[in-house]
Amino acid sequence: MLLRLPSSVSETRECLAEGAVPIGGATLVWADWQRDGFPELAMSLRSLPEANVVGRGTLGAAVVLNRIDDRVPDVIRLAAASVGTGAVRRTATVGGNLVGSTLRCLLPAALVLDARASVLGAEGVQEIDLAEATAKRPLLLSIHWREPVATAYRKLPAEAGGAPPLVVAAALHTDAGGQQLLRVAVRDGYDVVCGSATGDNGSEEAMGALRWTALGDLPSVAWDIIGEQAAELLRPAAGH
Known part of the structure:
Protein backbone atom coordinates (compact mmCIF):
# COMPACT_ATOMS: atom_id res chain seq x y z
CA MET A 1 0.00 0.00 0.00
CA LEU A 2 1.30 3.44 -0.97
CA LEU A 3 0.47 6.18 1.55
CA ARG A 4 0.26 9.76 0.32
CA LEU A 5 0.66 12.71 2.72
CA PRO A 6 -0.64 15.82 0.94
CA SER A 7 0.37 19.15 2.47
CA SER A 8 -2.06 21.40 0.59
CA VAL A 9 -5.70 21.31 -0.47
CA SER A 10 -4.71 21.07 -4.13
CA GLU A 11 -2.50 18.05 -3.46
CA THR A 12 -5.34 16.49 -1.48
CA ARG A 13 -7.71 16.92 -4.43
CA GLU A 14 -5.13 15.27 -6.69
CA CYS A 15 -4.93 12.30 -4.33
CA LEU A 16 -8.70 11.93 -4.33
CA ALA A 17 -8.75 12.09 -8.13
CA GLU A 18 -6.20 9.27 -8.20
CA GLY A 19 -8.50 7.12 -6.05
CA ALA A 20 -6.62 7.38 -2.76
CA VAL A 21 -8.56 5.97 0.19
CA PRO A 22 -8.67 8.49 3.06
CA ILE A 23 -7.55 7.14 6.41
CA GLY A 24 -7.25 8.70 9.82
CA GLY A 25 -5.60 6.61 12.48
CA ALA A 26 -6.79 3.44 10.69
CA THR A 27 -8.10 2.16 14.03
CA LEU A 28 -11.43 1.22 12.42
CA VAL A 29 -10.22 -0.28 9.13
CA TRP A 30 -6.95 -2.03 9.92
CA ALA A 31 -8.53 -5.35 10.85
CA ASP A 32 -10.70 -5.28 7.72
CA TRP A 33 -7.67 -4.56 5.55
CA GLN A 34 -5.74 -7.42 7.11
CA ARG A 35 -8.63 -9.72 6.29
CA ASN A 52 -4.64 19.80 12.04
CA VAL A 53 -5.86 22.98 13.72
CA VAL A 54 -6.94 22.99 17.38
CA GLY A 55 -8.23 26.32 18.59
CA ARG A 56 -11.10 28.54 19.56
CA GLY A 57 -14.09 27.58 17.47
CA THR A 58 -12.32 25.07 15.23
CA LEU A 59 -10.98 21.50 15.24
CA GLY A 60 -9.22 19.70 12.41
CA ALA A 61 -10.26 16.29 11.13
CA ALA A 62 -6.71 14.87 11.37
CA VAL A 63 -6.30 15.82 15.02
CA VAL A 64 -5.83 12.71 17.17
CA LEU A 65 -8.16 12.53 20.13
CA ASN A 66 -5.51 12.82 22.84
CA ARG A 67 -4.49 16.25 21.44
CA ILE A 68 -7.90 17.71 22.25
CA ASP A 69 -7.48 19.94 25.31
CA ASP A 70 -8.97 23.00 27.00
CA ARG A 71 -8.62 25.08 23.84
CA VAL A 72 -12.01 23.63 22.86
CA PRO A 73 -15.26 23.53 24.88
CA ASP A 74 -15.44 20.97 27.69
CA VAL A 75 -18.15 19.00 25.91
CA ILE A 76 -15.76 18.15 23.05
CA ARG A 77 -12.78 17.59 25.34
CA LEU A 78 -14.70 15.22 27.64
CA ALA A 79 -16.19 13.33 24.71
CA ALA A 80 -12.75 12.75 23.20
CA ALA A 81 -11.31 11.67 26.56
CA SER A 82 -14.03 9.03 26.92
CA VAL A 83 -13.23 7.22 23.64
CA GLY A 84 -11.59 3.82 23.98
CA THR A 85 -8.22 3.39 25.63
CA GLY A 86 -5.20 5.68 25.75
CA ALA A 87 -3.67 3.75 22.87
CA VAL A 88 -6.79 4.31 20.77
CA ARG A 89 -6.90 8.02 21.56
CA ARG A 90 -3.28 8.40 20.47
CA THR A 91 -4.14 7.22 16.96
CA ALA A 92 -7.89 7.77 16.38
CA THR A 93 -8.78 11.07 14.68
CA VAL A 94 -11.65 13.52 14.82
CA GLY A 95 -12.60 12.83 11.21
CA GLY A 96 -12.45 9.08 11.61
CA ASN A 97 -14.71 9.27 14.64
CA LEU A 98 -17.28 11.59 13.08
CA VAL A 99 -17.56 10.23 9.54
CA GLY A 100 -15.77 6.89 9.61
CA SER A 101 -17.34 5.32 12.70
CA THR A 102 -20.79 3.95 13.46
CA LEU A 103 -20.31 4.91 17.12
CA ARG A 104 -19.65 8.62 16.37
CA CYS A 105 -18.70 9.34 19.97
CA LEU A 106 -17.92 13.00 19.21
CA LEU A 107 -21.14 13.65 17.30
CA PRO A 108 -23.45 14.59 20.22
CA ALA A 109 -20.85 17.07 21.48
CA ALA A 110 -20.39 18.59 18.03
CA LEU A 111 -24.14 18.84 17.46
CA VAL A 112 -24.82 20.79 20.64
CA LEU A 113 -22.16 23.27 19.53
CA ASP A 114 -24.14 23.66 16.28
CA ALA A 115 -20.91 22.80 14.46
CA ARG A 116 -20.52 23.09 10.71
CA ALA A 117 -18.28 20.85 8.61
CA SER A 118 -15.61 22.02 6.19
CA VAL A 119 -15.31 19.31 3.52
CA LEU A 120 -13.41 18.77 0.30
CA GLY A 121 -15.45 17.74 -2.71
CA ALA A 122 -15.25 17.80 -6.48
CA GLU A 123 -15.89 21.56 -6.50
CA GLY A 124 -13.34 22.36 -3.81
CA VAL A 125 -13.71 23.22 -0.14
CA GLN A 126 -17.29 23.68 1.05
CA GLU A 127 -18.98 24.26 4.40
CA ILE A 128 -21.98 22.02 5.02
CA ASP A 129 -24.25 20.97 7.84
CA LEU A 130 -22.62 18.44 10.17
CA ALA A 131 -25.57 16.04 9.87
CA GLU A 132 -25.11 16.05 6.09
CA ALA A 133 -21.40 15.35 6.52
CA THR A 134 -21.99 12.34 8.77
CA ALA A 135 -24.65 10.97 6.41
CA LYS A 136 -22.80 11.44 3.10
CA ARG A 137 -19.26 10.99 4.51
CA PRO A 138 -17.28 13.35 2.28
CA LEU A 139 -13.64 14.10 3.05
CA LEU A 140 -13.86 16.08 6.28
CA LEU A 141 -11.22 18.78 6.78
CA SER A 142 -12.44 20.41 10.00
CA ILE A 143 -15.43 21.44 12.07
CA HIS A 144 -16.27 24.97 13.20
CA TRP A 145 -18.62 26.42 15.81
CA ARG A 146 -19.57 29.58 17.67
CA GLU A 147 -18.34 29.46 21.26
CA PRO A 148 -21.06 28.48 23.78
CA VAL A 149 -21.72 30.05 27.17
CA ALA A 150 -21.37 26.69 28.95
CA THR A 151 -21.56 22.97 28.20
CA ALA A 152 -22.24 19.64 29.91
CA TYR A 153 -21.40 16.05 29.01
CA ARG A 154 -22.10 12.62 30.44
CA LYS A 155 -21.40 9.12 29.17
CA LEU A 156 -22.81 6.17 31.08
CA PRO A 157 -20.69 3.07 31.67
CA ALA A 158 -21.29 0.04 29.46
CA GLU A 159 -20.18 -3.57 29.22
CA ALA A 160 -17.40 -4.33 26.76
CA GLY A 161 -18.80 -5.77 23.55
CA GLY A 162 -22.32 -4.66 24.41
CA ALA A 163 -24.51 -1.88 23.09
CA PRO A 164 -22.94 1.59 22.82
CA PRO A 165 -23.26 3.49 26.10
CA LEU A 166 -25.78 6.31 26.44
CA VAL A 167 -24.26 9.74 25.84
CA VAL A 168 -25.94 13.04 26.73
CA ALA A 169 -24.43 16.39 25.73
CA ALA A 170 -25.77 19.89 26.20
CA ALA A 171 -24.67 23.45 25.46
CA LEU A 172 -26.07 26.86 26.30
CA HIS A 173 -25.79 29.56 23.64
CA THR A 174 -26.77 33.21 23.42
CA ASP A 175 -27.69 35.10 20.27
CA ALA A 176 -26.86 38.67 19.34
CA GLY A 177 -29.92 39.89 21.26
CA GLY A 178 -28.93 38.08 24.44
CA GLN A 179 -31.59 35.36 24.19
CA GLN A 180 -30.52 31.95 25.49
CA LEU A 181 -30.81 28.67 23.60
CA LEU A 182 -30.26 25.24 25.12
CA ARG A 183 -29.15 22.55 22.68
CA VAL A 184 -29.19 18.86 23.70
CA ALA A 185 -27.98 15.78 21.79
CA VAL A 186 -28.19 12.15 22.87
CA ARG A 187 -26.66 8.97 21.52
CA ASP A 188 -29.07 6.15 22.31
CA GLY A 189 -27.70 2.92 20.87
CA TYR A 190 -26.36 3.81 17.43
CA ASP A 191 -28.85 6.64 16.93
CA VAL A 192 -28.08 10.28 17.69
CA VAL A 193 -30.99 12.68 18.18
CA CYS A 194 -30.97 16.34 19.11
CA GLY A 195 -33.29 19.17 20.04
CA SER A 196 -33.23 22.74 21.26
CA ALA A 197 -35.34 25.07 23.36
CA THR A 198 -35.20 28.63 24.64
CA GLY A 199 -33.57 28.93 28.02
CA ASP A 200 -34.79 32.39 28.99
CA ASN A 201 -37.51 31.09 31.33
CA GLY A 202 -35.50 28.48 33.20
CA SER A 203 -34.95 24.75 33.05
CA GLU A 204 -38.52 23.54 33.67
CA GLU A 205 -39.93 25.40 30.68
CA ALA A 206 -36.97 24.34 28.56
CA MET A 207 -37.51 20.70 29.52
CA GLY A 208 -41.15 20.92 28.53
CA ALA A 209 -40.22 22.30 25.13
CA LEU A 210 -37.49 19.69 24.59
CA ARG A 211 -40.01 16.87 25.05
CA TRP A 212 -41.72 18.03 21.84
CA THR A 213 -38.52 17.66 19.83
CA ALA A 214 -36.82 14.55 18.41
CA LEU A 215 -35.66 13.86 21.98
CA GLY A 216 -39.20 13.06 23.11
CA ASP A 217 -39.03 9.26 22.82
CA LEU A 218 -35.81 8.81 24.77
CA PRO A 219 -35.78 6.49 27.82
CA SER A 220 -36.26 7.91 31.29
CA VAL A 221 -32.57 7.54 32.19
CA ALA A 222 -31.72 9.96 29.37
CA TRP A 223 -34.33 12.45 30.54
CA ASP A 224 -32.97 12.30 34.08
CA ILE A 225 -29.57 13.37 32.77
CA ILE A 226 -31.06 16.00 30.47
CA GLY A 227 -32.89 17.44 33.47
CA GLU A 228 -29.71 17.60 35.53
CA GLN A 229 -27.79 19.28 32.73
CA ALA A 230 -30.57 21.76 31.96
CA ALA A 231 -30.79 22.77 35.62
CA GLU A 232 -27.01 23.20 35.79
CA LEU A 233 -26.70 25.25 32.61
CA LEU A 234 -29.81 27.39 33.12
CA ARG A 235 -29.44 28.12 36.83
CA PRO A 236 -28.50 31.78 36.22
CA ALA A 237 -31.51 32.19 33.92
CA ALA A 238 -33.78 30.80 36.63
CA GLY A 239 -32.47 33.34 39.11
CA HIS A 240 -30.77 30.88 41.49
Missing part, protein backbone atom coordinates in the same frame (compact mmCIF):
# COMPACT_ATOMS: atom_id res chain seq x y z
CA ASP A 36 -9.71 -8.38 2.90
CA GLY A 37 -6.52 -6.84 1.56
CA PHE A 38 -4.98 -3.38 1.67
CA PRO A 39 -5.84 -0.64 -0.85
CA GLU A 40 -3.19 0.20 -3.42
CA LEU A 41 -3.27 3.89 -2.55
CA ALA A 42 -4.21 5.56 0.74
CA MET A 43 -4.06 9.12 1.98
CA SER A 44 -3.58 10.71 5.40
CA LEU A 45 -4.30 14.36 6.23
CA ARG A 46 -1.74 14.55 9.02
CA SER A 47 0.45 16.93 6.95
CA LEU A 48 -2.44 19.17 5.84
CA PRO A 49 -2.52 22.36 7.98
CA GLU A 50 -6.27 22.87 7.53
CA ALA A 51 -6.93 19.44 9.03
